[in-house]
Amino acid sequence: xxxxxxxxxxxxxxxxxxxxxxxxxxxxxxxxxxxxxxxxxxxxxxxxxxxxxxxxxxxxxxxxxxxxxxxxxxxxxxxxxxxxxxxxxxxxxxxxxxxxxxxxxxxxxxxxxxxxxxxxxxxxxxxxxxxxxxxxxxxxxxxxxxxxxxxxxxxxxxxxxxxxxxxxxxxxxxxxxxxxxxxxxxxxxxxxxxxxxxxxxxxxxxxxxxxxxxxxxxxxxxxxxxx
Amino acid sequence: xxxxxxxxxxxxxxxxxxxxxxxxxxxxxxxxxxxxxxxxxxxxxxxxxxxxxxxxxxxxxxxxxxxxxxxxxxxxxxxx
Numbered sequence: 001x002x003x004x005x006x007x008x009x010x011x012x013x014x015x016x017x018x019x020x021x022x023x024x025x026x027x028x029x030x031x032x033x034x035x036x037x038x039x040x041x042x043x044x045x046x047x048x049x050x051x052x053x054x055x056x057x058x059x060x061x062x063x064x065x066x067x068x069x070x071x072x073x074x075x076x077x078x079x080x081x082x083x084x085x086x087x088x089x090x091x092x093x094x095x096x097x098x099x100x101x102x103x104x105x106x107x108x109x110x111x112x113x114x115x116x117x118x119x120x121x122x123x124x125x126x127x128x129x130x131x132x133x134x135x136x137x138x139x140x141x142x143x144x145x146x147x148x149x150x151x152x153x154x155x156x157x158x159x160x161x162x163x164x165x166x167x168x169x170x171x172x173x174x175x176x177x178x179x180x181x182x183x184x185x186x187x188x189x190x191x192x193x194x195x196x197x198x199x200x201x202x203x204x205x206x207x208x209x210x211x212x213x214x215x216x217x218x219x220x221x222x223x224x225x226x227x
Numbered sequence: 228x229x230x231x232x233x234x235x236x237x238x239x240x241x242x243x244x245x246x247x248x249x250x251x252x253x254x255x256x257x258x259x260x261x262x263x264x265x266x267x268x269x270x271x272x273x274x275x276x277x278x279x280x281x282x283x284x285x286x287x288x289x290x291x292x293x294x295x296x297x298x299x300x301x302x303x304x305x306x307x
Contacts, residue, residue, distance in 0.1 A: 060295070107247060144241075148297065
């Protein structure tokens with residue numbers, strides 16, 4: 001299975017993602033933002049970081065970089081595109097997934113482990129996962145998901161909410177919402193469910209001695225679903 | 228020709244920075260404030276002599292990059 005991780009100026013989770021993808025069997029290539037063409041890929045990942053120093057709005061400049069036209073075309077033709085953290089911010093700026101990510105409600109940079117509840121397993125990312133609650137890591141300043149009322153109705157109607165912030169038992173309540181996201185939303189699909197944007201970092205949970213294994217569960221399942 | 232654009236958050240979008248600034252101003256003794264909203268201001272020198280053309284270019288920039296229309300409004304405010 002072939003994957004590509006895009007590196008923008010200021011990306012800093014690109015190599016972590018490369019390590020994670022390779023660990024679980026992807027033949028991964030790093031792709032520079034200034035390239036025109038994506039290599040042949042089964043999965044494209046927009047990694048976390050601070051692309052373009054978060055200037056203007058997080059992800060706004062990266063969303064206009066050269067490679068993104070090729071990524072957008074790939075997504076529109078049904079290709080799997082996953083954006084993590086800053087990658088999620090880039091995805092919303094391209095319009096591939098609806099909504100925006102605002103400053104965290106309490107103006108803090110949040111760096112901690114959180115639990116997320118999967119809402120929809122009828123997609124390549126979560127199909128066949130035998131867990132409903134996963135422990136991932138978040139590290140962001142702008143993860144406060146917001147969308148208009150009309151957009152919220154649309155994403156609910158189309159089952160586009162991918163994951164919610166919750167507690168270890170999967171309870172989705174205000175007190176488990178780290179950043180003020182509308183409805184505790186931590187990740188969103190596009191309508192067709194081939195594009196996934198999420199704030200949590202599965203690539204940081206691939207080693208028990210470092211953090212946890214829920215990222216391993218996610219990646220192992222993902223590559224099996226793509227095969 | 229210089230064209231300016233002001234980007235403001237839409238009314239129902241939470242502005243935590245504006246809220247904190249409001250609190251700080253309040254603490255400094257500026258008590259007669261009901262709300263503070265923070266925005267962005269751009270001054271763009273366009274190589275164009277026709278004011279309406281220059282404004283149209285900046286409007287296009289606002290729609291495509293400078294503003295995110297899900298949460299922000301923009302206003303082209305002056306030309307020189």
